[in-house]
Amino acid sequence: MDPPTPPLGAAPRNLRILTFLAALLPLGWLAWKFAFVTDDAFITFRYALNWAEGLGLVYHPGDAPPVEGYSEFLWAILMGVGIRLGVPPEGLSQVLGLTSAVLLLAGWARYASRSIATGPVALVGGALFLGCLPPLAVWSTGGMATMAFCAAVFWLFALTWSKPRARWGIKVFTVGALVVLLRADGAWWVAWILGPALGGVWAGGDKSRFKTLLSATVALVVVWTLHVAWRYGFYGDWLPNTARAKVGISMRAAERGYNYLMHFMLVFPGVLLAFISLGSARCWRERHLGPVLGVVLGTALHVVLTGGDFMAFGRFLVPALPFVALLLCAGLSGLEEQGSPVAAAGYALVCCGLVLPAAFDRDIFPARWRTAFGFRHNTPQALERSEWGQWYRMREQANEFADIGKALKHLAEPGDSVVYGAVGALGFYSGLRVYDRNGLVTREVALRDPLPQATSPGHDKTVPPEFFSRYHPTILDGVWFPGGLGALRLYREKNPGVLREGLKPQDLGGWDLNPRPDQTLLLEYGEEN
Structure with missing residues (x-):
C-alpha cells in the first residue's frame, strides 16, 4: 500500500529558501557566463530613444505612418523612461532581465512548495533543473523582454491557480496586463492560462471566484483591444510589422516550427526526460498539473504556428521552461512519496546533466541529428551551428x-x-x-x-x-x-x-x-x- 500523500503547502520556510537558492546559484553563474545584448534589442532601444526625446515611438522620426518594428511595447516604454532618467538601455535592460529572473525563481519556489510538492528532493531537484537550463540564463540578459515576459507569464499562472487572497482579482489583472503589453503575442499565453482556469472554476461551482476571474479576463480583453486600436491608429496596421516580415501561418512555417521543437529536444534532452517523469506524478487534479501541461503545449503550438525563431537557445520556448520544471517536480514528488528519494535525486541529476552540456558547446547526441532538424537556412554553416x-x-x-x-x-x-x-x-x-x-x-x-x-x-x-x-x-x-x-x-x-x-x-x-x-x-x- 502506497504511503498517504502529504498535504500540499506544508513545506517549511527553510526548505523554500533552499529551493530558491538551488535554482538561483546555477542560473546566476550561467547568466554571468552568457551575459550579452543581442542586436535586435537595439531596435527597441532606438524606438525608446526617439520616444524619450519626444519624437514618438518611431524608428524614423517624420515617417507617416510610422512602422512598428518592435514586438515589446512595454519594454520599449521602460527603456524610454530609463533614457529620460539618464540610464543607458544597454545596462538597464540587463538589470531588469536579471531582476525578472530572480522574481521568476522566487515565484517558482513559492508555488512549487505550496501546490506541487512538499518533499525536499522534489523541490530542490526541480529547482536545480530550472536553474541549470541554459536558455533561461542566456535570456536573463540579451537586452530583450524575454525574461520579464517569462516571469510575468509564470506569476499570472501562479496567481490564477493559487487560493484567492486579498485583492486576488486585481493582482491577476495587473500581472495579466504585463503579459499582454510586454509582447505583441502575449494574449496567447493569457488565453492558455485564464481559459482553463475559467472552465475549471465554473465546473467546480465556485461562483464568487468565477465572477472575479471573469471580470479580470474581460478587463484584460479591454486592455488588449485598446492596445490594438492604438496600434492601428498610430501605425496604420492591426499587426506589428515584425509579424508581417515573417512567413505567416502556413505549412512552411509549421514545418520549420516542428524542426525548431525537435532541434530543441535534441539539444536539451533533459526537457524530454522531465516530461517522462510525469508517469510517477500523483494527485494531478490537486496539483493543477493539467493546466501546467497546457501552458507547455500552448507554447509549443505557438512555436509551430509562427515557424520558430533564429536566435540562440530556443528563445521562443523560454516561457514554457518553468512549467516543465514544475512537471519534473511533480514527477520527483511521486517517486519521493513512494519511498524512493534516492531514485528521485538521481533522476533530477540526470535531467540536469542532459541540459547543461549545451552551455559548453557539447552535444548529447551526434551533431548530425540536430542538423537533420535544422531551421536556420541562411547558410549551410548556420544549419550546422550549435546553440x-x-x-x-x-x-x-x-x-x-x-x-x-x-x-x-x-x-x-x-x-x-x-x-x-x-x-x-x-x-x-x-x-x-x-x-x-x-x-x-x-x-x-x-x-x-x-x-x-x-x-x-x-x-x-x-x-x-x-x-x-x-x-x-x-x-x-x-x-x-x-x-x-x-x-x-x-x-x-x-x-x-x-x-x-x-x-x-x-x-x-x-x-x-x-x-x-x-x-x-x-x-x-x-x-x-
Whole structure:
C-alpha cells in the first residue's frame, strides 16, 4: 500500500529558501557566463530613444505612418523612461532581465512548495533543473523582454491557480496586463492560462471566484483591444510589422516550427526526460498539473504556428521552461512519496546533466541529428551551428554592428542613409536612416511575398541592397576586416569574390573614439555617392 500523500503547502520556510537558492546559484553563474545584448534589442532601444526625446515611438522620426518594428511595447516604454532618467538601455535592460529572473525563481519556489510538492528532493531537484537550463540564463540578459515576459507569464499562472487572497482579482489583472503589453503575442499565453482556469472554476461551482476571474479576463480583453486600436491608429496596421516580415501561418512555417521543437529536444534532452517523469506524478487534479501541461503545449503550438525563431537557445520556448520544471517536480514528488528519494535525486541529476552540456558547446547526441532538424537556412554553416555557436555569433555580431554604427556616426553627413540587414545596434548608434533588408522596420519589404527557398526565421522576405536603389541610399553595405590594407589586398587576391566588389576602405585615422583601430572599415557607397 502506497504511503498517504502529504498535504500540499506544508513545506517549511527553510526548505523554500533552499529551493530558491538551488535554482538561483546555477542560473546566476550561467547568466554571468552568457551575459550579452543581442542586436535586435537595439531596435527597441532606438524606438525608446526617439520616444524619450519626444519624437514618438518611431524608428524614423517624420515617417507617416510610422512602422512598428518592435514586438515589446512595454519594454520599449521602460527603456524610454530609463533614457529620460539618464540610464543607458544597454545596462538597464540587463538589470531588469536579471531582476525578472530572480522574481521568476522566487515565484517558482513559492508555488512549487505550496501546490506541487512538499518533499525536499522534489523541490530542490526541480529547482536545480530550472536553474541549470541554459536558455533561461542566456535570456536573463540579451537586452530583450524575454525574461520579464517569462516571469510575468509564470506569476499570472501562479496567481490564477493559487487560493484567492486579498485583492486576488486585481493582482491577476495587473500581472495579466504585463503579459499582454510586454509582447505583441502575449494574449496567447493569457488565453492558455485564464481559459482553463475559467472552465475549471465554473465546473467546480465556485461562483464568487468565477465572477472575479471573469471580470479580470474581460478587463484584460479591454486592455488588449485598446492596445490594438492604438496600434492601428498610430501605425496604420492591426499587426506589428515584425509579424508581417515573417512567413505567416502556413505549412512552411509549421514545418520549420516542428524542426525548431525537435532541434530543441535534441539539444536539451533533459526537457524530454522531465516530461517522462510525469508517469510517477500523483494527485494531478490537486496539483493543477493539467493546466501546467497546457501552458507547455500552448507554447509549443505557438512555436509551430509562427515557424520558430533564429536566435540562440530556443528563445521562443523560454516561457514554457518553468512549467516543465514544475512537471519534473511533480514527477520527483511521486517517486519521493513512494519511498524512493534516492531514485528521485538521481533522476533530477540526470535531467540536469542532459541540459547543461549545451552551455559548453557539447552535444548529447551526434551533431548530425540536430542538423537533420535544422531551421536556420541562411547558410549551410548556420544549419550546422550549435546553440552555443549561434549565441557566440550573435554576441560578436552585435558588437561588430555597434562599432559600424559608431563609425558611421563619425563619418556620415546630414541626410545620409544606409542599407543593412541587421538594423539594431547599427541604427541605434549611427542615428541614420536605415533601409532594412529583412523588413522589420521597412514596411514595403515586410509586405512582400515570402522568398521561394527555405529561409531562417525572421529572414523570410530578405531583399538585396539594390532593392532600395530608387531611394539613392548613401551606403549599401559595411563590414570590419581584421588587419590593415596590406592584409586586405592579400585576402582579396587569395579569396576573390568573398567580399563585395564595391567595399572600399575608410580612413578612420585621427578619430580618438575609433572602436577598432586594429581593423579596417569597408563601406560600399551607392552609385551617386
